[in-house]
């Protein structure tokens with residue numbers, strides 16, 4: 001996202017609304033406190049945890065993060081708006097990140113990006129109507145000798161040619177990692193008690209490899 005200017009006279013969060021961060025998410029953020037000298041230093045881990053749990057970091061979530069870390073909400077917004085990795089609005093089930101840096105560019109990255117846009121029917125930082133894909137570009141993905149590169153969620157696709165794009169998009173497992181994935185920033189599932197008294201697990205939205213689509217969820221809750 002880009003730098004955001006807010007009208008300070010406008011109420012952007014309902015102070016009476018229910019919290020958006022579950023206790024599990026809060027506990028995971030607190031678990032990082034011991035690692036750093038200040039709570040403020042936990043801001044980036046907090047963004048990862050919240051984004052992995054909810055799919056994006058909404059304004060209410062920013063206010064709750066600020067509360068946990070004992071900093072002002074404006075500092076949270078200032079920080080998150082610097083990083084394109086973090087989303088402040090719903091994104092698709094899978095985020096395609098195409099490299100726009102020089103090595104990939106000279107190997108044809110711009111043509112691959114155009115093919116992606118044409119096939120998905122969306123531009124940069126947009127989401128397909130079915131909520132399946134969002135498309136962004138980033139500077140170097142640190143795999144310059146295998147360009148053009150793109151990420152689908154956390155899976156890297158190397159030496160992508162325009163003619164590969166169709167089969168990559170058609171592959172349901174195009175974001176499945178072949179390596180074990182770190183769960184450092186994943187929020188644990190919430191525990192809740194069912195009517196029978198048994199403990200049930202509520203899967204946290206967006207956690208793990210098979211995240212659900214935030215856009216789809218928003219449509220269903222409308």
Ligand code: FES
Nearest residue numbers: 099104140141144
């Ligand atoms: S320039 Fe594309 S990965 Fe480095």
